[in-house]
Amino acid sequence: MKKSFRSSCPIASLLDLLGDKWSLLIVRDMIIKHKKTFKEISDSDEGIAPSILSARLKLLESYAIITKRKLPENKKENIYLLTDKGLDLTAIVVEYTLWGDKYMREHNTIDDIPGLDTDKSIMVDTIQNNYRAMVRTIC
Template sequence: MVEEHRSGCPINLSVEVLGDKWSLLILRDMMFGNRRHFRELLHNSQEGIASNILSDRLHRLTERGLVSRAPDPGHKQKVIYSLTEPAIQLVPVMAQLGAWGRRHLPVTRELAVRAELLERGGPELWEQFMNELRERHLGVPRPAGAESVFARLRGAYEAELHHA
């Protein structure tokens, strides 16, 4: 089956892959929440995704090469989802979306703190985070001694939760 595209414009093609209501949120939860199983993605979705929509989007993201799925070695009945390299390369896009949202929309402090850290950290922090995601999802070892950006982002979020 050949997929028809409205145009060959890079922005159009990107929107065709990522422009629905849920795809970027699923990728966000996999990146920043380390949610790798269907149930985690379903039950920990702050936006309340329906199971049929989650199933459809995971299928689409897998078809389009942004997510891979494999049997979970720790649990015979479960599938584990992983980000692929093209999805990991969305970290700067996610950081910029978060920065834009912080500036222009009525965000909550605890949900904006990670976006603020990513914005302040800039491309250097984004690269460190992408290396960490590559290690976690693709099995590519990251540079020795590199601190965990994921732990830093989670710590800032949890600290804000306790202040709220």
């Protein structure tokens, strides 16, 4: 899994990894909607093509943002879970949500998302705790 980086800037380096139209949406599906399988993510509103989803999951896995495993009771489904590193993207996802909620309404219909008036750090903690609780139920 090769990748080259444009510069030594932390922002540019992160963009070299996740700077496309799909990667953060996959992370969103996992963090917020607790999606865990190829099928669940495929079924999102935005309609990602399987070839793209496949490539992105591989990339995210190669950078240890997600892990891929099978559960003993199902040999068909792969379960994708966020690592701590991946779950640490929550703050970015929250900031995207807040900015999009505030400024994109003039250009597009935007869903109302409850709880956006909560303190940011509490939002981030809540999301991360919910995710970890979900992981505990399946492993």
